[in-house]
Amino acid sequence: MLSKSCQYAIRTLLFICSRSEDHPRVRLQEISEALDSPPAFTSKILQHLVSAKLIQSKKGANGGFEMGEAGCSHITLGQIVEIIEGHSLTAGCILGLSECDEKNPCPVHHIYFPIKVNLNSKLMNITLSEILNDPNLLNINLKT
Amino acid sequence: MLSKSCQYAIRTLLFICSRSEDHPRVRLQEISEALDSPPAFTSKILQHLVSAKLIQSKKGANGGFEMGEAGCSHITLGQIVEIIEGHSLTAGCILGLSECDEKNPCPVHHIYFPIKVNLNSKLMNITLSEILNDPNLLNINLKT
DNA sequence: TCTTAATTGGAGTAGTATATCCAATTATAA
DNA sequence: TTATAATTGGATATACTACTCCAATTAAGA
Numbered sequence A, B: 001m002l003s004k005s006c007q008y009a010i011r012t013l014l015f016i017c018s019r020s021e022d023h024p025r026v027r028l029q030e031i032s033e034a035l036d037s038p039p040a041f042t043s044k045i046l047q048h049l050v051s052a053k054l055i056q057s058k059k060g061a062n063g064g065f066e067m068g069e070a071g072c073s074h075i076t077l078g079q080i081v082e083i084i085e086g087h088s089l090t091a092g093c094i095l096g097l098s099e100c101d102e103k104n105p106c107p108v109h110h111i112y113f114p115i116k117v118n119l120n121s122k123l124m125n126i127t128l129s130e131i132l133n134d135p136n137l138l139n140i141n142l143k144t
Numbered sequence C: 001t002c003t004t005a006a007t008t009g010g011a012g013t014a015g016t017a018t019a020t021c022c023a024a025t026t027a028t029a030a
Numbered sequence D: 001t002t003a004t005a006a007t008t009g010g011a012t013a014t015a016c017t018a019c020t021c022c023a024a025t026t027a028a029g030a
Helices: A004-019 A028-035 A039-051 A076-085 A109-125 A128-132 B004-019 B028-035 B039-051 B077-085 B109-125 B130-132
Strands: A055-057 A066-067 B055-058 B066-067
Touching: A004 A028, A004 A039, A004 A066, A004 A076, A028 A039, A028 A066, A039 A055, A039 A076, A076 A109, A109 B109, B004 B028, B004 B039, B004 B066, B004 B077, B004 B130, B028 B039, B028 B066, B028 B109, B039 B055, B039 B077, B077 B109
Parallel strands: none
Antiparallel strands: A055 A066, B055 B066
8 A cells, every 4th residue: 555665654654753752864875774664675765765854964983864844743644655656545536536536526436435535534633742642652652 | 455356346346236236137248348447357256256156257249247145234345355265364473584483573563463463453344335326336347 | 184984876686566469279159 | 081270289589577796895993
């Protein structure tokens, strides 16, 4: 449903956020170990997140990645998906038709539309902080 | 969200069903024209649907494709997705973790799970007939 | 200033999804 | 039985996603 790049991106950001209080700057190696993700590939995704200003990077010794200006409480899952995938998870017609709306719906439109709206609003509204502060969440599980 | 193969498969089946009363057997060419889909690629998908027994094929002059035993009223969207993709649309953890359930959830599990259950039940329960007989559906739009 | 630690960027590889082409096969009908 | 109409199946092409490797760059600290 989500690309692996996008999954890595979300997990990366959740990891950096979860560390942002006691240990704001984390290295690539720490991240890829925490996620069980391939370091070189994770690095590309980090570059992308830096260019989108979700995080900041610092080169050289004691370098690494930390949250950007926005911070954990202003980044939503929906935003991350849009940055990595280039569009929202629910963008477009489920059957791939270029014209599909209330006026000219595909045959599945009436079934899928409410689900789409619901999913999209959930993703666009939930922030990284909210996810991490959920009291139901006993430990933060980001490993494969 | 769905692969193009899967979109073609659903649109193909909707088309065959919509023709199954007055004109049960349709040729590849008719199908790909109705969908605006590449004929050779559509053919591969038809082969797949034949091997899964959702439709039957007949070679030679006057040949073509028609619904299989199950018929339009017993095939659900969920089934088609599983046949083409190899698993349900909502299978697996949204963050890609191999272990993710109520006992050991990923950080997004509590948000995503209800959506997943809802989407899956909708897809597994709606049949091709139900989609085509929806009174809200004025004309059957399957073209790109 | 030199060494070391880190990100950055470019090029390249592997596998999968999408798509095409053509010969082989099968069935109809003249 | 021969020509024609159709699906089938195999080989191939192309684009995209996932991933790797390595040299270049930058910063810290001895």
